[in-house]
Amino acid sequence: MSLPTATNYFRITLLRSAIGLPKRTSGVLAALGLHKRLRTVYHPVSQTVAGQVFAVKELVDVQEVVQALSAREMRQLRQPESGFYVERRAGVRAGEGEGEEVEV
Amino acid sequence: MFGAFRPSGPLSGGLLWKIPWRMSNPQKLRQRRRLRRVDNIVSVLDTALKRQVATHPISTTTATSSPPPTQSESETHGAATPAELSTTAEGQRLLSTTTHVEHASRRQGRGPKQGDLVPGQPRKLLSEQAGQLGTIKLLERWKAEMPTEQEMHPRDKYTMFDRKAKGYRKGVHKLPKWTRVSQRLNPPGF
Numbered sequence: 001m002s003l004p005t006a007t008n009y010f011r012i013t014l015l016r017s018a019i020g021l022p023k024r025t026s027g028v029l030a031a032l033g034l035h036k037r038l039r040t041v042y043h044p045v046s047q048t049v050a051g052q053v054f055a056v057k058e059l060v061d062v063q064e065v066v067q068a069l070s071a072r073e074m075r076q077l078r079q080p081e082s083g084f085y086v087e088r089r090a091g092v093r094a095g096e097g098e099g100e101e102v103e104v
Numbered sequence: 105m106f107g108a109f110r111p112s113g114p115l116s117g118g119l120l121w122k123i124p125w126r127m128s129n130p131q132k133l134r135q136r137r138r139l140r141r142v143d144n145i146v147s148v149l150d151t152a153l154k155r156q157v158a159t160h161p162i163s164t165t166t167a168t169s170s171p172p173p174t175q176s177e178s179e180t181h182g183a184a185t186p187a188e189l190s191t192t193a194e195g196q197r198l199l200s201t202t203t204h205v206e207h208a209s210r211r212q213g214r215g216p217k218q219g220d221l222v223p224g225q226p227r228k229l230l231s232e233q234a235g236q237l238g239t240i241k242l243l244e245r246w247k248a249e250m251p252t253e254q255e256m257h258p259r260d261k262y263t264m265f266d267r268k269a270k271g272y273r274k275g276v277h278k279l280p281k282w283t284r285v286s287q288r289l290n291p292p293g294f
Binding site: 007008010016018020021045046047050051053054055057058059060061062063064 | 138146148151152153155235240246280
């Protein structure tokens with residue numbers, strides 16, 4: 001794997017909750033943006049973020065990735081294919097509009 | 105015996121929430137996997153920081169690390185010059201903190217904590233050295249002191265020191281939040 005020149009990101013997912021742990025731990029999770037289980041956040045690789053992840057390393061899963069996805073992009077990746085495509089819309093004449101949306 | 109209550113074990117004076125004194129094999133399997141998961145996370149953080157240092161030399165990343173202990177007189181706090189700063193009390197406080205503080209005087213003269221000094225090098229704080237190298241002190245201490253799951257004796261994986269127990273050991277599953285806390289080290293000899 002070649003060394004990328006741009007900054008890498010940590011892909012951090014909360015797997016275990018901090019219920020019953022000292023308030024400092026849930027404070028670190030809040031600082032990372034992890035408020036619910038199984039939520040994923042992206043943070044650029046830095047000493048600060050690495051220290052935060054180290055503080056909650058028993059609760060969290062970390063990967064190093066090249067690209068950071070936003071919440072909207074992550075949601076779109078989760079969406080399944082709709083299973084249909086629109087041939088023709090009512091009230092739209094043939095040739096008008098943006099045409100068919102053909103999905104495999 | 106007493107009306108609607110059946111004479112069950114707990115109601116006859118037994119313990120309701122019984123915890124076995126030893127872990128089962130599936131419990132031990134999950135504990136090993138948890139230890140390996142933490143080892144994996146530590147290695148991910150380590151390689152990520154090393155790659156960060158390799159691609160971005162440390163001279164360009166000093167802004168993200170902890171504030172340097174010494175600052176030259178030409179550096180300014182924001183847009184204020186030292187002459188302007190010395191006119192206010194807040195400015196004088198800022199100016200005084202820029203001078204290098206001996207680590208012996210931190211912690212009110214008690215000196216740095218055990219583990220804060222780099223072994224072999226006299227009077228150098230591990231946190232400062234780690235900041236300059238682009239790593240973090242916590243990671244360096246963990247790698248130096250904590251064993252990985254492969255290096256651990258099974259007795260350390262499944263039991264922990266207890267001064268009240270008969271063999272000075274008790275099951276690690278009796279530690280509160282044991283699945284979310286790292287417990288790997290025990291006093292030597294126990």
